[in-house]
Amino acid sequence: MRKSFVGLLLLLWVGLVWGQSDPISRLIDDGKYLEAYAAAIKLGTSEGWTQAAKAASFYASYQAKEGERGPWYDRAEDAAQKAIASDKNNPEAYFELARADGRLAQFRGILQSLNLAASVRDNLNKTLQLNPKHAGARVALALWNLELTQKGVGWLYGADGGRIIPLFEEAIKLEPEEIIHKVEYAGALAKLGRVADARKQYEAALALTPKTAADRYDLERAKRELAALK
Template structure:
């Protein structure tokens, strides 16, 4: 076969496979948006791509939060994210999902393991931001990291370097990038409440914004409901 024709056929096949992969990933994302986290995780992992494993990690972490799946599911999410990084060390979403899974694992672990995971989580969030500086979710997670560890007291602050004055700047960056994401506003309010003090009014302002935003996915609707419930408690 003529070399030019062979090259053309090879390129055509690659483009077809790339298009099919993108469509399959989109289909898995659609499942997740509809709340079918199990179907999304299975379909995304089956792609055996970095983006697929990152999505499988996201779906598994969200599913664990929904079902109370606990340590086993967060460990699985962590494994998916690590596979994603293994296939593409420049996948910002994979580092973010690894950090998110580690954060959830830290909540189920003892204090020493929790602090160890906290350090790794921060490093992975910083890596995600270095690869994708406009990733709003990473700034949300970093803001929460500081808030949650600061709220644990002096020992946790000393061990991790968590600072109260890093919470608001990270959340402000996130909402400036994605002002209409309900989850960002909800987590901002939660972080402000963790800091205590005179943050009730600011937390309420973020929750009022959250409940005013349109909810398009299954997860958006859950977050909006959570914001409504938290707002009612603040009043």
């Protein structure tokens, strides 16, 4: 209880200094992921651990060198687990755990990766149970279905290729200005052989104005992947 209170005081104090209500989110938006992570873990609250997980995942995805990525996804996983332990009704904590585990599957052995596939599914479903309008969880679940069905192991986990397109469409309807949704949708369409549709989604993403550092990184990715389309 005392730890949570101290964490709240710290958040309020930093907010007063910065003149804003959520300085850690601002750091993340500005691409200062290491600063955001360091500030967030000091809070000791579910929200703080959730922000730390997000900052760690973003650093691993967008800025870390090749050898750093796995350890930073490990930090993201650990922070998300602590966020859930602090508040089992925090949908963003489950989403961040799913994000971290999905990335960690790329760095771990095949058996561990298969176990992580179930974790990703369960945590995304929990996210949607707690927040039915969570667009990011829909995008991640669409990608989960795509990856497992294309690997030929979807039947082991209940993955369904027929859910991929509807989940993306639902996410974009909920958050039509979110750049990453369109970029991920375009990449999925390309993998499904729908090149013309993929091109339209990349172009739609590139027509949007970036609001955060992550948006700018995602637009650079969109440019590269659009140029590589055959």
